[in-house]
Amino acid sequence: MARTLNGEVDIVIPTIRSLNFLEDWRPFFEPYHLIIIQDGDPTKEIKVPEGFDYELYNRNDINRILGPKANCISFKDGACRCFGFLVSKKKFIYTIDDDCFVAKDPSGKEIDALAKHLENLTKPSTPYYFNTLYDPYREGADFVRGYPFSLRAGVPTAVSHGLWLNIPDYDAPTQLVKPLDRNTRYVHAVLTIPKGTLYPMCAMNLAFNRELIGAAMYFGIMGDGQPLGRYDDMWAGWCTKVVCDHLGYGVKTGLPYLWHSKASNPFVNLKKEYNGLFWQEEMIPFFQSVILPKKCTNAQECYLELAKQAKEKLGPVDPYFNNLADAMVTWIEAWEEFNAPAKVKNGTA
Ligand SMILES: O=c1ccn([C@@H]2O[C@H](COP(=O)(O)OP(=O)(O)O[C@H]3O[C@@H](CO)[C@H](O)[C@H]3O)[C@@H](O)[C@H]2O)c(=O)[nH]1
Ligand SMILES: [Mn+2]
Numbered sequence: 001m002a003r004t005l006n007g008e009v010d011i012v013i014p015t016i017r018s019l020n021f022l023e024d025w026r027p028f029f030e031p032y033h034l035i036i037i038q039d040g041d042p043t044k045e046i047k048v049p050e051g052f053d054y055e056l057y058n059r060n061d062i063n064r065i066l067g068p069k070a071n072c073i074s075f076k077d078g079a080c081r082c083f084g085f086l087v088s089k090k091k092f093i094y095t096i097d098d099d100c101f102v103a104k105d106p107s108g109k110e111i112d113a114l115a116k117h118l119e120n121l122t123k124p125s126t127p128y129y130f131n132t133l134y135d136p137y138r139e140g141a142d143f144v145r146g147y148p149f150s151l152r153a154g155v156p157t158a159v160s161h162g163l164w165l166n167i168p169d170y171d172a173p174t175q176l177v178k179p180l181d182r183n184t185r186y187v188h189a190v191l192t193i194p195k196g197t198l199y200p201m202c203a204m205n206l207a208f209n210r211e212l213i214g215a216a217m218y219f220g221i222m223g224d225g226q227p228l229g230r231y232d233d234m235w236a237g238w239c240t241k242v243v244c245d246h247l248g249y250g251v252k253t254g255l256p257y258l259w260h261s262k263a264s265n266p267f268v269n270l271k272k273e274y275n276g277l278f279w280q281e282e283m284i285p286f287f288q289s290v291i292l293p294k295k296c297t298n299a300q301e302c303y304l305e306l307a308k309q310a311k312e313k314l315g316p317v318d319p320y321f322n323n324l325a326d327a328m329v330t331w332i333e334a335w336e337e338f339n340a341p342a343k344v345k346n347g348t349a
Pocket of ligand 1: 013014015016017038039040075076077078079080096097098099169202203204223229230231232233262263264
């Protein structure tokens with residue numbers, strides 16, 4: 001499966017560290033194109049291991065390419081990765097952090113995470129009715145008795161959210177009280193997250209169909225100069241889930257696993273997350289009550305409507321949300337610039 005799709009996939013990596021982790025992924029990633037977003041000091045030279053096909057952007061490149069719209073791309077936060085989603089021309093994106101390595105399944109076999117994501121994304125989802133044997137499209141499984149035949153075709157899958165062995169994706173307070181917690185539990189399952197249910201999306205091991213949902217996969221303004229960090233993937237997860245629910249697309253979570261090796265500093269994380277720990281009590285009810293109008297028929301239209309509603313409902317919580325809503329609009333302007341349909345000249349594109 002993976003080999004046949006390699007012209008349709010970009011791998012996006014945000015980094016403030018080293019790219020040595022790519023050695024571990026070489027057999028799996030070498031056939032693909034990498035888009036690397038170098039965060040922090042743009043004068044620092046980073047080394048991409050030999051043999052990988054890649055493009056690399058630092059902050060100066062982002063400023064030059066986007067001009068005044070560059071202010072919608074975060075600096076000093078993993079949220080900068082969404083610049084890669086913007087400039088990609090591929091159908092599928094896989095994004096991974098630079099401290100993630102190849103995990104092994106319980107039989108000891110190395111997991112080709114990208115291949116599994118592509119399988120998840122190219123098979124339908126079932127958001128309207130839960131299958132108690134989980135993924136009905138998996139070999140050796142099917143829809144159970146009582147599953148309506150009218151729903152067995154499923155819907156297109158827009159997002160595949162993979163998990164992590166070793167260091168779990170905890171918030172800072174949980175990291176502080178459970179510093180030794182390690183995830184050793186391999187659950188052999190892929191689930192469609194039901195329509196109307198939100199989830200905490202983590203960008204460490206995430207794939208999506210850029211054509212279906214890319215415009216809504218915006219990681220917000222976080223980090224440098226902002227009162228919030230580390231809510232980049234949460235925000236994008238809530239936005240994409242409500243847009244998928246509205247447009248009739250599916251979101252899956254579960255397999256594949258990778259190995260997350262490095263716990264980020266919980267004290268530093270607490271500083272970054274602090275406001276978010278309060279604001280999430282307002283943000284989540286907002287997303288739970290969002291209703292997108294019928295006239296919104298694609299991800300861009302839904303996203304602009306979401307920006308409008310976020311300003312109205314979350315602006316009173318803190319002025320930050322007015323700026324975030326403005327940045328969401330700028331993001332869509334940039335998205336439309338980069339993803340304009342090819343101009344037709346004399347009948348040929
Ligand atoms: O200023 C920064 C900080 C980090 N990065 C790159 O982003 C990813 C994730 O960073 P890190 O491993 O430090 O963070 P975790 O706490 O382990 O990861 C979770 O936090 C999420 C929210 O930001 C993230 O998606 C989760 O996976 C690494 O590649 C860093 O190099 C950066 O570019 N700029
Ligand atoms: Mn990490």
